[in-house]
Amino acid sequence: MTEYGRGPGSEPWHPEDPLYGDGGWEGQQAHSGQQAAYGGQPQHYPEQPQQPQHYGDWGNGQQAAYGQAQQYQQGQQYPEQGQQYAQQYEQQHYAGQGQQSYDHNGWADGAQQHVQYPGPADPYGQQPAGYGGEQPDYYGTPEAYPPPEPPSRRQAEPEPPQTDWDPGPDQGEHAFFAGGGDDDEDDSDDGSGSGRGRGDRKGRGGKPKKRRSGMACLVVALIFGGGVAGVGYFGYQFYQDRFGDAPDYAGDGTSETVTVEIPKGAFGSEIGQRLKAAGVVKSVDAFVAAQQQNEDGDKIQAGAYLLKKQMSAAAAVEMMLSPESQNNVLVRPGERNLSVYKTIDEKLELPSGTTEKVAEKKYKSLGLPSWANSNDEIKDPLEGFLYPGTYPAAKGMKPEAVLKGMVTEAADKYEALNLESKAKALKLDNPLQVITVASLVQAEGKTEDDYRKMAEVVYNRLDLANPETYGALQFDSTFNYLKGQSNIDISESEIKSNSDPYNTYYHKGLPPGPIGNPGDGALKGALNPTDQGWYYFVATDGVNKTEFAKTHDDFLKLKDKFNESRGN
Numbered sequence: 001m002t003e004y005g006r007g008p009g010s011e012p013w014h015p016e017d018p019l020y021g022d023g024g025w026e027g028q029q030a031h032s033g034q035q036a037a038y039g040g041q042p043q044h045y046p047e048q049p050q051q052p053q054h055y056g057d058w059g060n061g062q063q064a065a066y067g068q069a070q071q072y073q074q075g076q077q078y079p080e081q082g083q084q085y086a087q088q089y090e091q092q093h094y095a096g097q098g099q100q101s102y103d104h105n106g107w108a109d110g111a112q113q114h115v116q117y118p119g120p121a122d123p124y125g126q127q128p129a130g131y132g133g134e135q136p137d138y139y140g141t142p143e144a145y146p147p148p149e150p151p152s153r154r155q156a157e158p159e160p161p162q163t164d165w166d167p168g169p170d171q172g173e174h175a176f177f178a179g180g181g182d183d184d185e186d187d188s189d190d191g192s193g194s195g196r197g198r199g200d201r202k203g204r205g206g207k208p209k210k211r212r213s214g215m216a217c218l219v220v221a222l223i224f225g226g227g228v229a230g231v232g233y234f235g236y237q238f239y240q241d242r243f244g245d246a247p248d249y250a251g252d253g254t255s256e257t258v259t260v261e262i263p264k265g266a267f268g269s270e271i272g273q274r275l276k277a278a279g280v281v282k283s284v285d286a287f288v289a290a291q292q293q294n295e296d297g298d299k300i301q302a303g304a305y306l307l308k309k310q311m312s313a314a315a316a317v318e319m320m321l322s323p324e325s326q327n328n329v330l331v332r333p334g335e336r337n338l339s340v341y342k343t344i345d346e347k348l349e350l351p352s353g354t355t356e357k358v359a360e361k362k363y364k365s366l367g368l369p370s371w372a373n374s375n376d377e378i379k380d381p382l383e384g385f386l387y388p389g390t391y392p393a394a395k396g397m398k399p400e401a402v403l404k405g406m407v408t409e410a411a412d413k414y415e416a417l418n419l420e421s422k423a424k425a426l427k428l429d430n431p432l433q434v435i436t437v438a439s440l441v442q443a444e445g446k447t448e449d450d451y452r453k454m455a456e457v458v459y460n461r462l463d464l465a466n467p468e469t470y471g472a473l474q475f476d477s478t479f480n481y482l483k484g485q486s487n488i489d490i491s492e493s494e495i496k497s498n499s500d501p502y503n504t505y506y507h508k509g510l511p512p513g514p515i516g517n518p519g520d521g522a523l524k525g526a527l528n529p530t531d532q533g534w535y536y537f538v539a540t541d542g543v544n545k546t547e548f549a550k551t552h553d554d555f556l557k558l559k560d561k562f563n564e565s566r567g568n
Contacts, residue, residue: 128392177339246285253280253308259327259394264302268292271300275316279309286313296321304330304392327394329402333519334442337383338484340517344402347393355399362400368408369414371431377501377512379482384435384514385410410517422527426459432513434526439514442522443477444537447546451525453548457534458526462509468552473504481515486541541565 004330013143260278262271272287281287290313300320304327307319319325329343348355359366363381373381382403387410393402419431428434437458445454464471479495480486482502495505502511518526534548536555540562549555 007349009249058502078218083278102462103147130238156500157442229560246289246313247283248286249308249310249312250283250432253311253314255368256308256309257306259304259306259392259396261304261394262300262302264389266302268297278307280307280311281312281316282312283313287316291316291318294318302392303390306394319416327392328390329393330390331388331406331517333388333522334516335386335388336481336516340386344393344399347395348397348399348402349395350399355403358399366400366404368407368412371420373513374430374432379513380514382407384432384439384517386517387413388517388519413523417523417527426527427484431529433510435518436510436514438518438522438526440473440475440477440510440518441525442518443481443516444475444546445522446539446546448521448525450546451522452528452530453532453534454537454546455525455529456531457537457548460533460535461531464508466535471508473510474567475504478502478504478511481511488539538562 063137142331173560234320258278258280259490260274260280262274266274268288268291269284271291272281272284275287276284291300294314294317300317305320305325306327307316307325311319327347329340329347331340336357337359341350341359344350344355359380359382366382366550367384368381386403389409391402391405414431414435419434421430423434425428426434426437428437437455440458441454443452445451460466460475461469461473462471476488476490479490479498479502482498482500495503498509499506502512502515533550536549536552536558537546538549538555538558538561539546540558542562542565547558547561549558
């Protein structure tokens, strides 16, 4: 079959043509001017406003274009209807109500015939033939084969009638900024009459395809420009990080001071971040470099530091290594709470006794473990819970804040040691007694080895059935605690006459609570005592050297040795 629009137009219709047979038509013939209705129903053309519309030639040179002031092959009886033909075609096509039939002779004479297009007053199309009395063209609706026009005839594309049909991106806005694009689909006309292909759009003089709009170009330009700028910025940063000097202040800083708190375990980068945030140094990298270049840079410890603003990194490192800049409270192993309270008052520039009163009133809110304060005879509920270490204590801070940091550290440490289970293994009543033993070991011992032997002495003496002391500890350190002193020369009469619960010469067993704040070494010794039978000990040189004995006779020999060292 010759392709529609290219052949002479005289060839018979192919049976597979969608307009023939099973192509959707219910009837195949029209008799006596009556047409086969589409879908079995008569079709009525709704009255529409008529607008002039033009179509070009078919392209084969044998038929004139619809809507032109030209004569058809057999003569046009109603030339004014030619101008309405295209408009009626559009209405019929979009509304889907066109009437179509074909001649039962199948156009055997080879000439395509046309019917006069019916007007609104004659909906059934029974009018005289439109071509000088020739047989009517039952393909009166151009939807059967909409005549494509040559691409050379480009005319303004009319506005489609308002229907429920969505014209799609080709008839409305383009998907890319409504400006068309280079990627339009190549819709070819398949000759079925059911589609409006690419050739159809061109043939009716549609709008020329648009290229990408200026907005798209602007977006691309901005993205490209931003990428170039980003590459340049990160390239500069990379160069500065690898080869450039880190930003740094010059000199020893301004007169304005600021307190910076450094947490325990902080590395140089974290210290630098805190200093930069406080306005002390200009960059973290400058501080890290200065710390690495200083041979003592790794000795910067946790705590609070009073520093100047806008210092050079090297000057900041030097100042942090100076004790004068450190606004800290240092709790030493074995130090009693009264000494710690006094230091806090001094650092916070508070009247003497302020921190002690706060501890007495607010100890319950500072984070003590539930097993603390097991009896009412404890002199200070916080004794043994101000864990040895360095803590920030700068002017403007509250005493309870400083104390809470110490108590929290102790509670965490004791929980990690699992003191509750260790107390049972050591035949002690509760974890508080473990801390109490450790405080005794800390007060009496001098070395790591001493701590373990000293702990064994305590546990052996606590046994009421022991043949040496029968449950009495008899430690001078407990008496000194209740007296608030550190005297090694205590008279026997004084010891025996004082009934204070902390006097272990007067009372058997452990004191009510710790007598100081034990450190790591003393805690380890208390949890891992020796098992060699020690009951006695004497600091034979009166200072650092402690010797141990298993019997009372050996103890007396050590005591003589002590007296000799003192010149007695």
